[in-house]
Amino acid sequence: MTERTERSEGHEGMPSQLSSDKTGTPVTLSHDAQAPAGEVVLEAVGLTKHFPVRPPLRTLFSRKRDAVHAVDDVHLTLRRGRVTALVGESGSGKSTVARLLAQLYPRTGGDIRLHGVTTTVKGGRRFREYARRVQMIFQDPFASLNPVHTTRYHLTRSLRIHGNAGSTPQELEDALAGLLNRVSLTPPERYLDKFPHELSGGQRQRVAIARALGANPEALLADEPVSMLDVSIRLGVLNLLRDLKERLNLAILYITHDIASARYFADETMVMYAGRMVEGGDSETVTQSPAHPYTRLLIDSAPDPDRLTGLADVDAEDRGNGEPPSLIRPPSGCRFHPRCPHAMPRCSIEMPVPLPIGDRPGHWAACWLYDEASLATTASSPNGREELS
Ligand SMILES: Nc1ncnc2c1ncn2[C@@H]1O[C@H](COP(=O)(O)OP(=O)(O)O)[C@@H](O)[C@H]1O
Ligand code: SF4
Ligand SMILES: [Mg+2]
Numbered sequence: 588m589t590e591r592t593e594r595s596e597g598h599e600g601m602p603s604q605l606s607s608d609k610t611g612t613p614v615t616l617s618h619d620a621q622a623p624a625g626e627v628v629l630e631a632v633g634l635t636k637h638f639p640v641r642p643p644l645r646t647l648f649s650r651k652r653d654a655v656h657a658v659d660d661v662h663l664t665l666r667r668g669r670v671t672a673l674v675g676e677s678g679s680g681k682s683t684v685a686r687l688l689a690q691l692y693p694r695t696g697g698d699i700r701l702h703g704v705t706t707t708v709k710g711g712r713r714f715r716e717y718a719r720r721v722q723m724i725f726q727d728p729f730a731s732l733n734p735v736h737t738t739r740y741h742l743t744r745s746l747r748i749h750g751n752a753g754s755t756p757q758e759l760e761d762a763l764a765g766l767l768n769r770v771s772l773t774p775p776e777r778y779l780d781k782f783p784h785e786l787s788g789g790q791r792q793r794v795a796i797a798r799a800l801g802a803n804p805e806a807l808l809a810d811e812p813v814s815m816l817d818v819s820i821r822l823g824v825l826n827l828l829r830d831l832k833e834r835l836n837l838a839i840l841y842i843t844h845d846i847a848s849a850r851y852f853a854d855e856t857m858v859m860y861a862g863r864m865v866e867g868g869d870s871e872t873v874t875q876s877p878a879h880p881y882t883r884l885l886i887d888s889a890p891d892p893d894r895l896t897g898l899a900d901v902d903a904e905d906r907g908n909g910e911p912p913s914l915i916r917p918p919s920g921c922r923f924h925p926r927c928p929h930a931m932p933r934c935s936i937e938m939p940v941p942l943p944i945g946d947r948p949g950h951w952a953a954c955w956l957y958d959e960a961s962l963a964t965t966a967s968s969p970n971g972r973e974e975l976s
Contacts, residue, residue: 620668626913628805628838629688630883633697635712636683640915655914656953657683659862660697665806665838670829672841672853673963674885678911680862681842685808688840689723690714719749722906726811728791732783738794739779742766745801766797768826769834789820793827806838807831814843825852848873858882861912861922865942868950878944878952881923921955929956 604895605712616725622685658680665671673681686692688699690708698705701720732741740909742763748754752759767775770793783791792812799807809828813821829852832839849856849870856873858866858881865880877883909926918925924934935956942957944950 588796622664622667622805622836624836626667626676627664628667628702629665629709630700630703631661631684631688632700633698634684634687634694634699635659635696636665636680636687636692637695653915656862657914657915658687661859661862661864663688663840663857663864665836665840668832668836669855670832670839670841670853671847672843672845672856673859674846674849674856676844676885676911676912677939677968678906679859680914681844682810684859685723685810685840685842688806689721689808690717691723715748719802719805722802722804724795724799724807724809724812725793726786727815728795729783731795732791732798734783738772738786738797739763740765741794741798742779742801745798749802751801751803762801766800768795769831769904770797772797784825787820788816789824792816792824796827796831797823800835804837806840808840808842810842811844812841815850821848825911828852845889846874846882847889858885858915861920862914865923866952866954867941868947870942872947872950876946876950878946878950878957879923879954880927880929882952884926892946906948921953931955961971 597735636658637656640653660682661680663671663673663684673684675681683692687694690699690706693707693709700706701717706717708717711807730942735866741758743752745851746762746766748761752764753762763779764775767773767778772778772790772793776787778790778794783794786794796807796812807828812828813824816824825848826837828841831837841849846856846858853870855868856870857864858873858879860881864880866873866877873885877886889932912922912925920933920935920937921930921939927934937955939953939955939958941951941953944952944957
């Protein structure tokens with residue numbers, strides 16, 4: 588177990604909304620739901636995770652070890668009372684980012700900052716202290732709840748571990764009822780003694796959310812929290828999370844492959860491709876005026892493009908071709924270049940840096956199309972480049 592403490596530094600080359608907050612707030616283990624909305628709770632700064640690949644026998648003695656470059660140089664800021672969506676197709680590294688932020692994996696590089704202070708925990712008491720403030724909700728509530736235990740067991744355990752169970756049986760009962768009321772499982776006594784298989788998918792996910800709330804966290808990391816639920820109940824669970832964000836002033840990371848739901852639910856949207864962030868900004872702008880060719884591809888392949896206006900006329904070449912790349916040997920330069928209909932010679936050589944788009948404050952894309960040098964030499968962009976020139 589190690590705990591380093593360093594002050595945040597701004598990250599050069601990133602748009603200002605990605606720079607770390609420098610409030611200098613010290614890490615304490617008590618927290619305040621009345622803290623100002625917008626206060627930075629959790630930051631990823633240059634977060635990187637490479638999973639070593641077991642070498643084939645013939646290369647066993649070679650010094651070079653392959654690795655899956657699951658997450659590279661990711662910057663992310665979670666703020667009180669705000670939902671940040673992390674969007675990308677399967678395998679782009681979204682769950683790995685969430686697990687890194689939850690400190691379930693050691694990181695290969697970069698920082699995780701809780702209230703501006705670098706925080707590294709590896710199990711034990713320090714991990715519990717961290718988990719009290721940063722909780723995760725998983726995709727599959729059936730897998731994340733123990734089938735042989737009741738709602739009462741799951742919630743009591745969470746309340747006890749995090750010191751929120753009170754000191755008398757009545758206080759515990761009140762806390763259990765309070766949790767179930769918060770997730771709209773009412774009356775609580777109807778759900779307390781139910782086993783997971785006796786609940787619907789939506790009710791199970793609500794119990795999983797209640798269990799996370801048992802820690803009284805500041806940040807919730809929700810990894811595809813509705814993607815395994817029936818379409819008819821997804822909205823109810825998203826509305827619940829939004830209500831919790833507002834009432835409890837939570838910072839929420841909402842991971843999804845459905846960019847339309849990010850527009851509906853998230854204040855800010857970040858798009859990830861092959862382990863790297865490629866675009867970010869407020870959700871309305873990113874989904875209505877996407878700048879990066881990959882974001883346009885994502886929106887164009889959403890089941891109902893009319894949900895996102897202005898995209899019906901995206902021409903065929905903007906849709907991109909092919910499959911996501913190998914993350915063991917990711918493409919050089921821009922990782923999207925093998926699929927990108929707008930790729931230029933420099934794209935396969937130089938890694939694009941985040942560049943401001945200029946339409947709305949904080950909107951950026953890691954794409955050479957928005958570089959002054961490329962703007963001068965290229966005639967058209969995938970998204971109204973004339974606005975940029
Ligand atoms: N524990 C692991 N060991 C090796 N590779 C992993 C591990 N977890 C994820 N990966 C790989 O990392 C990449 C990103 O995975 P993941 O974060 O699950 O993506 P997403 O959640 O966007 O679908 C994938 O190529 C996946 O195979
Ligand atoms: S940097 Fe080049 S290859 Fe990458 S998305 Fe932009 S135009 Fe396409
Ligand atoms: Mg995932």
